[in-house]
Amino acid sequence: MIALFLAGCFVIALLLGMIMIPNILLISYRKRLFDLPDSRKVHTNPIPRLGGLSFLPAIVITFALMTGLSYLFGLPIENVIMPRSLYEFLFWIVGAMSLYLVGVQDDLISVGYRWKFLVQLIAALLLVFCGDWIHSLGGLFGIYDFPAWLGIPLTAILIVYIINAINLIDGVDGLASGLSCISLAVLTYMHILSEQYIYAFLALATLGILIPFWCYNVFGNACRGHKLFMGDTGSLTLGYILSFLVIHLSFVPQEGSRHANPSLIMALTTLLVPLLDVVRVVMHRIRNGKNPFLPDKNHFHHKLLHTGMRVRWVMATILFTSLFFIVLNALLLLHCNVTFIFILDIILWIALHLYLDILIAQRKKNE
Numbered sequence: 001m002i003a004l005f006l007a008g009c010f011v012i013a014l015l016l017g018m019i020m021i022p023n024i025l026l027i028s029y030r031k032r033l034f035d036l037p038d039s040r041k042v043h044t045n046p047i048p049r050l051g052g053l054s055f056l057p058a059i060v061i062t063f064a065l066m067t068g069l070s071y072l073f074g075l076p077i078e079n080v081i082m083p084r085s086l087y088e089f090l091f092w093i094v095g096a097m098s099l100y101l102v103g104v105q106d107d108l109i110s111v112g113y114r115w116k117f118l119v120q121l122i123a124a125l126l127l128v129f130c131g132d133w134i135h136s137l138g139g140l141f142g143i144y145d146f147p148a149w150l151g152i153p154l155t156a157i158l159i160v161y162i163i164n165a166i167n168l169i170d171g172v173d174g175l176a177s178g179l180s181c182i183s184l185a186v187l188t189y190m191h192i193l194s195e196q197y198i199y200a201f202l203a204l205a206t207l208g209i210l211i212p213f214w215c216y217n218v219f220g221n222a223c224r225g226h227k228l229f230m231g232d233t234g235s236l237t238l239g240y241i242l243s244f245l246v247i248h249l250s251f252v253p254q255e256g257s258r259h260a261n262p263s264l265i266m267a268l269t270t271l272l273v274p275l276l277d278v279v280r281v282v283m284h285r286i287r288n289g290k291n292p293f294l295p296d297k298n299h300f301h302h303k304l305l306h307t308g309m310r311v312r313w314v315m316a317t318i319l320f321t322s323l324f325f326i327v328l329n330a331l332l333l334l335h336c337n338v339t340f341i342f343i344l345d346i347i348l349w350i351a352l353h354l355y356l357d358i359l360i361a362q363r364k365k366n367e
Contacts (some may be wrong), residue, residue: 002075002197009066009201013208016058021212021228024050031224033108049107051213052234055206060093060240062205067198071295075197085198091130095123096240096305099163103233116232117160123240124159127247128152134250138264139338155247161241162246162366165274168281170235172301174218174315177230177273180238182322183270184210187245188310190263199248206241218315242271262333265341269329273300276349300353307359321352 028034028048102119105111127133133155137143170176188203213230220227230238250264268275277300282292290296304314325345332341 001073002070005066005070006192006197006200008069009062009204010208012065013041013058013062013205014211016061017054017209017212020054020058022052023127024048024053025211025216025228028228029063031130032311036192037311046221047229049229049231050104050279051212051228051231052103052107052230052232052237054213055230055237056096058095058209059202059205062208063202066201066205070197070201087132088127088132089198091126092240092244095126096237099123099236099240100233103231103236103353107231107233111232116236120160120163120236121156123163124156124243127159127244128156132244132247134158134247134264136250136264138250138262140265140342159240159247160244161275161278162271163236165271165278166239166242167232167235168278168299170230171299171303172305172311172315172318174214174312175301175318176235176238177214177217178315178319178324179274180242181207181210181214182326183242184245186270186326187249187267187357190249190266191245194249194263196248199245202241203245206238211236218312227248246271262338264332265333265338266326269326269345270308270322272325272329272345274319276345280349282355303353303356303360305355306363308363 025048028050033050034046034048097259098119102116117120133148133151135151136145148299166176166180169179184203184207188207191197191200191203213234214229216226216228217230220275246264249267270284280300281296284298285292285294285296300318301314304317305311309317325348329341329345334343
């Protein structure tokens with residue numbers, strides 16, 4: 001029976017996306033609400049950037065409906081204390097709605113990065129206040145349990161970090177949504193394994209709304225008015241949902257446990273590519289004396305484009321890279337120390353970008 005409700009979450013969100021997205025396109029073209037091309041952007045035609053407007057309404061409607069029906073039919077949809085889950089999701093809705101509204105404003109008239117960062121921090125603290133903070137690093141660098149004074153600020157920083165990672169990786173058609181789909185699929189599976197179905201509902205509802213958006217974003221014809229971007233409304237919403245699901249999986253089953261928590265490592269692995277890319281880009285900007293918050297053309301997808309790769313192949317390459325790290329770390333977690341896995345991931349990431357630098361240099365030399 002629970003499998004039927006899990007499938008229902010995905011299908012309902014999928015149908016809502018198929019209904020809402022064409023209407024968003026219609027409104028965007030009638031009101032001429034476009035993302036105009038410039039020197040930093042890949043697209044050459046004005047394209048609507050309000051696709052993210054469909055995300056939070058569809059997710060909340062689906063999640064609330066399926067959760068309510070599950071309780072109505074008496075299904076055990078979670079493996080945690082319900083009063084805690086109730087105010088956890090209430091605080092999450094407040095934070096998600098705050099980011100959603102800031103995203104809408106930014107997509108329509110632009111918002112300064114300081115204001116967006118402040119709202120992100122407030123949204124992160126809302127989750128922390130309801131008890132969602134990391135209690136352990138799962139054995140990374142020998143660190144297991146640590147106190148609230150360290151776990152709370154670390155969690156707030158991680159939430160803001162994930163939100164911005166999704167926001168900054170959104171530079172090529174299907175990239176941010178594709179990476180999020182991969183992450184959500186794995187996070188859904190992990191929550192189902194732990195029998196915390198209420199969180200699986202949220203992940204599946206998000207995955208359901210992303211599928212139709214991804215199709216429009218990747219395969220839509222801009223000349224015929226069938227293409228759109230998610231904008232900051234979508235990327236901020238996605239980042240917040242993903243951070244919420246990742247943080248929830250980081251909880252240690254028993255306080256004081258000295259055993260590694262593979263759930264935290266795997267949850268972070270699902271977002272490893274955008275997380276590592278943010279660190280690399282920020283370090284590059286600081287090293288060159290630039291403001292780390294101002295945009296440039298040095299992201300992973302930009303480097304692949306500089307090698308001469310086509311846009312759709314760039315997306316496919318990055319999605320494959322994410323899948324590679326997920327499969328690799330899942331296999332290594334069965335036999336290896338998490339610190340070794342982390343160091344190996346960093347080495348592979350650095351080696352990949354050194355190789356791309358060589359390809360870019362060769363292409364410039366031949367031009």
